[in-house]
Amino acid sequence: MLLHVDSLAVTYGGAVQALRGASVDVPAAGVVALLGNNGAGKTTLLRALSGTLPLHGGRVVVGTVSFDGRSSVGMSAATLVRAGISHVPEGRRVFPGMTVEDNLRAGGLAAPGPRQRAQARTRVLDLFPVLADRRRQPAGLLSGGEQQMLAIGRALMACPKLLLLDEPSLGLAPLMVQRVAQAIRDINASGTAIALVEQNAQMALSLAQKVVVLDVGQTVLTGLAAEVAAGGMLEELLLGRPVDPTTPKAAS
Numbered sequence: 331m332l333l334h335v336d337s338l339a340v341t342y343g344g345a346v347q348a349l350r351g352a353s354v355d356v357p358a359a360g361v362v363a364l365l366g367n368n369g370a371g372k373t374t375l376l377r378a379l380s381g382t383l384p385l386h387g388g389r390v391v392v393g394t395v396s397f398d399g400r401s402s403v404g405m406s407a408a409t410l411v412r413a414g415i416s417h418v419p420e421g422r423r424v425f426p427g428m429t430v431e432d433n434l435r436a437g438g439l440a441a442p443g444p445r446q447r448a449q450a451r452t453r454v455l456d457l458f459p460v461l462a463d464r465r466r467q468p469a470g471l472l473s474g475g476e477q478q479m480l481a482i483g484r485a486l487m488a489c490p491k492l493l494l495l496d497e498p499s500l501g502l503a504p505l506m507v508q509r510v511a512q513a514i515r516d517i518n519a520s521g522t523a524i525a526l527v528e529q530n531a532q533m534a535l536s537l538a539q540k541v542v543v544l545d546v547g548q549t550v551l552t553g554l555a556a557e558v559a560a561g562g563m564l565e566e567l568l569l570g571r572p573v574d575p576t577t578p579k580a581a582s
């Protein structure tokens with residue numbers, strides 16, 4: 331398993347328990363959708379995995395996280411990105427005053443070497459040709475969809491084994507959502523594993539092989555995407571009806 335997370339607990343400021351038993355496995359080259367209602371802990375989970383919990387207060391208190399065979403709890407964001415975990419945060423967070431090219435260059439600082447950096451740049455510009463057209467423009471002038479592409483492209487510049495995507499479709503027009511979804515498919519087809527947080531459950535189910543549902547900081551369902559989609563379990567969990575504790579965990 332590329333990523334193995336078991337019973338992870340995270341608190342903010344010692345008081346807010348954002349995660350209280352999150353478990354998720356992501357196989358090499360797999361796509362896992364992380365679903366759950368607002369406040370379920372999805373963003374916190376991605377931040378814990380990429381070492382970007384707020385410096386002020388966010389803390390992993392218990393649990394196991396292993397990435398590529400090594401325990402990764404407590405590693406810095408810089409170490410984790412070099413180990414192969416790239417995070418595209420919610421709200422894209424491109425550097426608005428820097429050009430598209432410089433945003434990509436910043437992502438490439440974590441690439442293993444110059445040859446891999448050049449290959450990653452070619453790959454990103456093939457995936458998102460609009461970034462090549464706009465490479466001299468400040469990132470802040472791009473549309474929301476283009477900024478999302480740039481944020482994903484910047485993350486890919488580090489040559490990740492695992493890409494963490496937080497709400498990539500948020501606020502995008504339907505056509506742009508489709509283009510981002512296709513890009514996610516293409517990225518995965520080239521061997522990069524993906525953990526995808528998405529409010530758009532339909533999109534997430536169409537991209538993922540596996541689904542993990544979080545509720546109030548805990549993993550309450552793990553299953554194959556096709557089975558979860560067919561079984562109507564998701565509506566039950568996301569619409570807030572009581573979860574049957576006897577529901578078996580589907581095969582992972």
Ligand SMILES: Nc1ncnc2c1ncn2[C@@H]1O[C@H](COP(=O)(O)OP(=O)(O)OP(=O)(O)O)[C@@H](O)[C@H]1O
Binds near residue numbers: 367374
């Ligand atoms: N910096 C922070 N300080 C204190 N509490 C926080 C902080 N960030 C998140 N929380 C709390 O932690 C819990 C989990 O939040 P998180 O953002 O991880 O959930 P989420 O599933 O990503 O929700 P959403 O879909 O709304 O983004 C919530 O109760 C939230 O209020």
